[in-house]
Amino acid sequence: MAVATTTPRRPRGRRTQWQVFLSALYRNKLALFGVVFMITLLLTMAASPWLPIPSPTRINLAATFQPPSAAHWLGTDENGRDVFARLLAGGRVSIAVGFAAALLTVVIGSALGVLAGYFGGLTDRVIMRFTDGLLSVPVFFLLLAVVAIWGSSITVLVVALGFTRWMGPARLIRGEILRFKAMEYATAARALGAGHLRLMVRHLLPQAMPALIVATSIGVGNVMLIEAGLSFLGLGIAPPTPSWGNMLTASQFYMWTAPHLAVYPGVMILLSVMTFNTLGDVLRDALDPRLRSSGS
Amino acid sequence: MTEYAIKQLLAGVAVLFVVVTATFFLIQAAPGRLSILADPTLDPSVAAAIERRLGLDQPVAVQYVRWMSNIAQGDLGRSLVFNRPVMQMIVERLPATLLLGFTALLITVLVGIPSGIVAARWPNSLLDQALSFASILGLATPNFWLGILLIILFSVQLGWLPGAGMQTIGQPFSVLDRLSYLVLPAVVLATSTTAELMRYTRSSWLEAINQDFVRTARSKGLVESRVHGKHIMKNALIPVLTILGLTLPRLVGGAAIIESLFSWPGIGSMAVNAAIGRDTPLILGTTIFVAVAVIVSNLLIDLLYGAIDPRIRFD
Numbered sequence: 001m002a003v004a005t006t007t008p009r010r011p012r013g014r015r016t017q018w019q020v021f022l023s024a025l026y027r028n029k030l031a032l033f034g035v036v037f038m039i040t041l042l043l044t045m046a047a048s049p050w051l052p053i054p055s056p057t058r059i060n061l062a063a064t065f066q067p068p069s070a071a072h073w074l075g076t077d078e079n080g081r082d083v084f085a086r087l088l089a090g091g092r093v094s095i096a097v098g099f100a101a102a103l104l105t106v107v108i109g110s111a112l113g114v115l116a117g118y119f120g121g122l123t124d125r126v127i128m129r130f131t132d133g134l135l136s137v138p139v140f141f142l143l144l145a146v147v148a149i150w151g152s153s154i155t156v157l158v159v160a161l162g163f164t165r166w167m168g169p170a171r172l173i174r175g176e177i178l179r180f181k182a183m184e185y186a187t188a189a190r191a192l193g194a195g196h197l198r199l200m201v202r203h204l205l206p207q208a209m210p211a212l213i214v215a216t217s218i219g220v221g222n223v224m225l226i227e228a229g230l231s232f233l234g235l236g237i238a239p240p241t242p243s244w245g246n247m248l249t250a251s252q253f254y255m256w257t258a259p260h261l262a263v264y265p266g267v268m269i270l271l272s273v274m275t276f277n278t279l280g281d282v283l284r285d286a287l288d289p290r291l292r293s294s295g296s
Numbered sequence: 297m298t299e300y301a302i303k304q305l306l307a308g309v310a311v312l313f314v315v316v317t318a319t320f321f322l323i324q325a326a327p328g329r330l331s332i333l334a335d336p337t338l339d340p341s342v343a344a345a346i347e348r349r350l351g352l353d354q355p356v357a358v359q360y361v362r363w364m365s366n367i368a369q370g371d372l373g374r375s376l377v378f379n380r381p382v383m384q385m386i387v388e389r390l391p392a393t394l395l396l397g398f399t400a401l402l403i404t405v406l407v408g409i410p411s412g413i414v415a416a417r418w419p420n421s422l423l424d425q426a427l428s429f430a431s432i433l434g435l436a437t438p439n440f441w442l443g444i445l446l447i448i449l450f451s452v453q454l455g456w457l458p459g460a461g462m463q464t465i466g467q468p469f470s471v472l473d474r475l476s477y478l479v480l481p482a483v484v485l486a487t488s489t490t491a492e493l494m495r496y497t498r499s500s501w502l503e504a505i506n507q508d509f510v511r512t513a514r515s516k517g518l519v520e521s522r523v524h525g526k527h528i529m530k531n532a533l534i535p536v537l538t539i540l541g542l543t544l545p546r547l548v549g550g551a552a553i554i555e556s557l558f559s560w561p562g563i564g565s566m567a568v569n570a571a572i573g574r575d576t577p578l579i580l581g582t583t584i585f586v587a588v589a590v591i592v593s594n595l596l597i598d599l600l601y602g603a604i605d606p607r608i609r610f611d
Contacts, residue, residue, distance in 0.1 A: 030432065133311030135542065136594045140549030141567055141583040142319075148571040148579045149322055221436065228438050229553045233568055248441060252557075259448045266441035274436035 017287065024286040031282045034275030041091060041272075048088050056085035057240055065258050077247075077261055078254055087264055090242035095220075095272065097158060097227050097237070102219030104162025106212055109169025114200050114208075116170070117177030128174070131167045139164040140226065147235045157236055161223050169215040176208040210287035214280050221276035228269050244269050300602050308595045315587045319580050320363050324356060346376065350577070372581030377573050382581030386563055392462060393551060393562030396485065399478055400547055403486035404493055409536065411490075412497025416532075417524060419502065427494065434491030440553045443484040447557075450480060460559040481558040485550050489543040496539045497532070504532040534605050541597040544590050 025032055044051070054071070059079045066076040074083040116127040146160045180186060181204065189203050230236030231245025239246055244265040251262035347353050350373075351362060366373065372382035415424040451459030462477050463469060504510065505528060513527045514520075548564075555564035563582055570578035 030429070129307050129310065130314065133307065133314065133591070136311070136545055136591055137315055137587045138545040138548040138583075138590055140552050141579075141586050144552065144567055144571040145319065145322060145579045145583045148574055149576055225436075225438055229440060232438075232440050233553060233556060233572070235568070235571055245438075248438075248444065252444060255444070255448050255452050259452065262441070262444045262448060266438060266445070269438050269441065270433070270436050273438075274432060277436055278432065 021283065021286040024282050028278060028282050028285075030274070031278035034271065034278050037271050038275045041268075042095075045088050045092050048085070053085045053088075054082040056081060056089040056242055058082070065254075074264060075260075078250055078258070083261070083264060086242045086247060087244075087268060090244045090247055090265065091268060091272075093154070093237055093241060093243045094224055094227060094245065094269070097154060097161075097243075098220040098224040098272075098276075100158045101161035101165070101223040101227070102216050104158060105166040105219050105223070106169045106216050108162060109166035109215065110173045110205065110208070110212060112166070113170040113173030114177055114205055117174040118181060118196070118200050118204065120178075124174075127170075131170050134164075135167045140229070143226070143230060144235065147230065152230070152235055152238060154237065157227060157230070161226060165219065165222060165226075169212075169219065172211050172215050173208050176211045177204050180204050180207045210283070213287065214284045217276050217283055218280035221273040221280070224269065224273055224276070301599055304595055304598045304602075308591050311591055312588060315591075316364065316367055316584060317360075319584060320360055323576065323580070324359075349374075367584060372584060373577035375570070375575055375578040377570075377575045377578070382578055383585075385566065385578065386582060386585050389561060389563045389566050392560060393555070393564060396478065396481055396555065396560060396562060397547055397551060399482040400485040400489070400551075401543075403482060404489040404543065404547075405540070407486070408490040408493030409497050409533070412494040413501055413524075413529075413532075415494070416498045416501035416505070424498075427498075431491040431494050434487050435495075437487060439484050439487055439550055440557050442487060443480070443554060443557045446480050446484060462561055481554050481560055484557075485547065485554045488550070489547055492543060492546070493536070493539060497536050500535045501528060501532040504528045507531070534601070537597060537601055537604070541594045544593055548586055548590055 025035065053073070059081060060076070061079065063076055064078055068075045074087070077083055077086065112127050112131070116124040142164055143160055147156065150156045150160075186199065186203055189199055194203065227236055227243070228245035228248070231243045232248050234246070234249060237243035237246055247265040248262060251258070251265070254261055351359050354362075370383060372386070374381055375385060378385065411427055415427045418424055447459040450457040457480055458464070458477050459480065463473050467473060509531075510523060510527060513523045518527075551562065552564035552568050554560070555562045556568045559565065563586070567579055567582040567586075569575075570582065
């Protein structure tokens, strides 16, 4: 505990959370590289309507498998479509699905995690047993079944991924709630007459915010990998809508004639997933170093 | 120990019950009808026949009881496309999946644990940093993409290894031939699990280093290699066993994509084809079978864990 002195409450040299984050980011070169990559990518995607690139869906069978040129920066694919434009359009879909599904996993995970941590006892045991149990089920097969029965669309994908990947966030948030529940401010709020719901939503959940942010970042990477796998198998994002996963499906058939087509989408997935994973590590270190050992 | 075993067993059964119930309601909640029945070109009488065969014309409660009792008896229904019992099809293809899965598990353990130990033995060294970079890459690489790249390199460009199937057609079975088909898919399947196990071993090892008995061992004057080789090893590797259990679902799930990519005739590629062909009983049956297999293996690992480490039983 600090000794009481005459220093003001916010002493000089104390850094804001933002500064802590930036310096942690600067120390993790891989994450720094990832963030620069992601910002560049997002800006390019946002600017794509004004860039001199063709439509990602314009087919030109007279100009298939073109090498890179001024008109086609990364050449063209098997249908003569511009590869660069498709990478941008596909990225928009893949990243959007990743974010939407990761947010859903965090919403479901925090609802269950807060309930388990706050009420404890039987509620906690039932929820956590179920969480651990679902962790031991091969979720990919479950997703195959969902897509086979419901057909695949972006909505089905987001909902299915959200409902099958919430276990990590739930465990993380539960641990946080257990910690904050025991603190004086929670007792004080209860003494002042705050009900269960108010305590959970207004007092405990906001404290777990750093954990939520970390879980979202790591979740985006995980979800993007699964979405890419499903789309690659033809069970995720369906053509003609491009996604990085389904661009690789086609490349599979041109491994002999145009192996370079297999490189670009894969590199994009790799870099994006790496960005969100390492960013998760940095956020964890910067926002809440105590989370480091508990993992996700 | 018995109490611990019973608790784990009950939890396993409860999870199975939930999974099987969830798959049942997955069908029930399908928008309108099963997507295979929504096909407008399908003759109405055929659709009605399919519904009758699946028992979809019965009340939900009746269907649920029948679904549960069939599965309890090991009856997973019949494939719509092949008109054969799902269980029979799974049993036929299981050996191929087990071969691929166990090889990948072997690679995961043989590479993941030693490299994790090496990284923790000399933390922050150049070697540690290189291994950590490799594990970050391993966890971020889509395994099917790595598979495509390896096929392009080793099958298409170099011609060293076959890129599809399980053995050379028209040739009698030989171990060497089988191995040449096994290498690529097994390595690809093992990438992310190896990266994960390495990370976990490293942190488990570093945690063990800071414990009291290590200081005691050092103060007794033991050489560093003996401190690591004996005292830390015992304590660091027990938690690794749990993470091995958690990598099983990842391994099995990954097998679905990898088997499809390499045309490996296991239950993973069968499940993917069933999903593409909208063969509901086949995909649901496979999912339930795989869930049971993984939950039972995890149960065994938990029991083993309880037997090795007495602390866990009194948690």
